[in-house]
Amino acid sequence: MDLTNRPRRLRGNDSIRRLCRETRLSTDSLIYPIFVDETLRGRRAIDALPGQFHYGLDSVLQAVEECLAAGVCRGILFGLPAYKDPEGSSAWIENGVVQRAIQAIKAAYPDFYIITDVCLCEYTDHGHCGILRGREVDNDETLKALARTALSHVEAGADMVAPSDMMDGRVGAIRRALDGCGHETTPILAYSAKYASAFYGPFRAAANSAPAFGDRRGYQMDPHNRREARKECALDVAEGADLLMVKPALPYLDVLRDCSQAFDLPMCAYQVSGEYAMIKAAGAQGMVDEHQVMCEAAVSIFRAGADMLITYFAKELAQAIRKGEIG
Ligand code: PBG
Numbered sequence: 059m060d061l062t063n064r065p066r067r068l069r070g071n072d073s074i075r076r077l078c079r080e081t082r083l084s085t086d087s088l089i090y091p092i093f094v095d096e097t098l099r100g101r102r103a104i105d106a107l108p109g110q111f112h113y114g115l116d117s118v119l120q121a122v123e124e125c126l127a128a129g130v131c132r133g134i135l136f137g138l139p140a141y142k143d144p145e146g147s148s149a150w151i152e153n154g155v156v157q158r159a160i161q162a163i164k165a166a167y168p169d170f171y172i173i174t175d176v177c178l179c180e181y182t183d184h185g186h187c188g189i190l191r192g193r194e195v196d197n198d199e200t201l202k203a204l205a206r207t208a209l210s211h212v213e214a215g216a217d218m219v220a221p222s223d224m225m226d227g228r229v230g231a232i233r234r235a236l237d238g239c240g241h242e243t244t245p246i247l248a249y250s251a252k253y254a255s256a257f258y259g260p261f262r263a264a265a266n267s268a269p270a271f272g273d274r275r276g277y278q279m280d281p282h283n284r285r286e287a288r289k290e291c292a293l294d295v296a297e298g299a300d301l302l303m304v305k306p307a308l309p310y311l312d313v314l315r316d317c318s319q320a321f322d323l324p325m326c327a328y329q330v331s332g333e334y335a336m337i338k339a340a341g342a343q344g345m346v347d348e349h350q351v352m353c354e355a356a357v358s359i360f361r362a363g364a365d366m367l368i369t370y371f372a373k374e375l376a377q378a379i380r381k382g383e384i385g
Contacts, residue, residue, distance in 0.1 A: 076382070081361045083375075083385035085129040089173065089326075090372035092121045093264060095138040096155035106263035107331055108338045110370055112138065118159045122170050128373035129380055132171040134220060135159055136265055139181050145189050146181030150206040157214040164215040173247060174211040176204055176221040176232070179267040186269050187223040187277060195277060200225050205235035212241050220247040220303070224277040230297035245300035247326060251287035251313055254278035257306045257332030264331065287313045288320050295321060304364075306330040308355055311362040318363025327364035329355065334370040349374070353384045 068078050093104070098114035101121070113121045125133060137156035139148035148154050160172055178200065179187045188200030200223065208219040209232075219236075221228045229248050236244050254275045262268040279286060291302050302321055304314045305328035318325040337355065341348025352371050359367055369375065379385040 079385075081357055083356065083360055083379050085376040085379050086131070087360070087364075087366045088130050088372040088376055089132045089134050089366060089368040090125050090130050091136060091368060091370060092118065092133045092159075093136045093138060094118050094155050094159040096140040096158075097138070104260075104264045106260035107335060107370060108342070110264070110334075112264070115155065115158055115162060118162055119166050122163055122167050125373060126167070126170065129376040130372045131169065132173065134173040134175055134368055135216075136175050137180055138266060142181055142183040144183055146178035146203060149178055149181040150203065150210045152210060152214075154210065157210055160211065160214040160216050171218070172216050173218040173220050174208075174216045176208045176211065176219050177223045178203060178207070179223075179269070180265050184270045185262075185267050186272075187274065188225055193272065195225070197225050197227070201227055201231040204228050205231045208232040208246075209235045209239060209241070212236060212244050213239070216244075218245045218247055218301075220249060222249040222252065224249065224252055224274075224279075226293075227297065229294045229299045233298040246298065247301040247303060248291075248294040248297075248299035249305055249328075250291045250294045250299065250302045251304045251310070251317060252278055253281050253306065253310065255281065255306050255309075255330065255332070257309065257330045259332050260335045261331035281309075284313055284316060287317055291317050291321050295323065299323065301326055301366075303328060303368075306333055307359045307364070307367070308333050311358065314359065314362045314364055318365075324365045325363055326366045326368060327359045327362075329359065329367060329369040329371070331370065337371075349378070353378050357384055 093112045095112040098112055101111040101113045101117045104110045135156050139155050141148050177187050179185055186195055188195035211219055301324045303326040304310055307327040307329040314327055337351050340346045356375050
């Protein structure tokens, strides 16, 4: 028997290709980012992110309904407050923009799973992710503010909190604050391996959160480092993280692979704004097939080891999964 020239039996037709796929995608693995703007009525297109919108508190249910119609049952909320100050105090007030959005969503759609991004950069007037002492972020002062913010989200009804600030000790500080108020079962999704990335550019325009001076390299990771990601994940695990994240996704698939193999916690990937914008821009110019590139990028992120994906393409991907184009 000559096995060298055997026919490629497992590639024969669509049915067997689908049977033998190594990577499976599910609409359950998709999380859609929702931007809520306290100063807005209705919804407004985000220039920096073609196809994405800011939603006012009066239209945030529309965002949820669009998700549900597409088969996406989970979202991560980002808030744009009406008022900013050096401490970012709008982040934790009871009637803050995210807190009100959560209440509105939960009242209408209690089963829609709400994750909140916990960070101060959208709420501080200087745009840094923490409270400053001089021109540096004061790590420990910031921890208190982050813990208060996370707690206020959970008290408003959030199902999960996701600290994205990268301060040292934030997962532990948030865990203690939640446990101290009876929220032991609320999970923490830690943005563990979050790189100081130029791929966040469109998000900062969308969230109005670019730092007024300096950059975030003091608290976000250096793209040159792979092993350091494992160290960051290990610290978050030790502090009580329930899920880990690697961000961005496509340029960091090696990190995703590494961390998903090294840790037994569920692994989330964040396909960030710049990754989305590049695919949209190249697609709009006719340089690539936007739909196919979107599908292939998502499949690759799951193949590398992600268990779930935060992506601005969540609704389109859910449709592609439902149609059997991927998954
Ligand atoms: C808040 C935060 C950022 C993103 C998610 N949470 C911006 C940043 O760190 O500068 C980026 C998301 C994206 O680019 O889509 N700190």
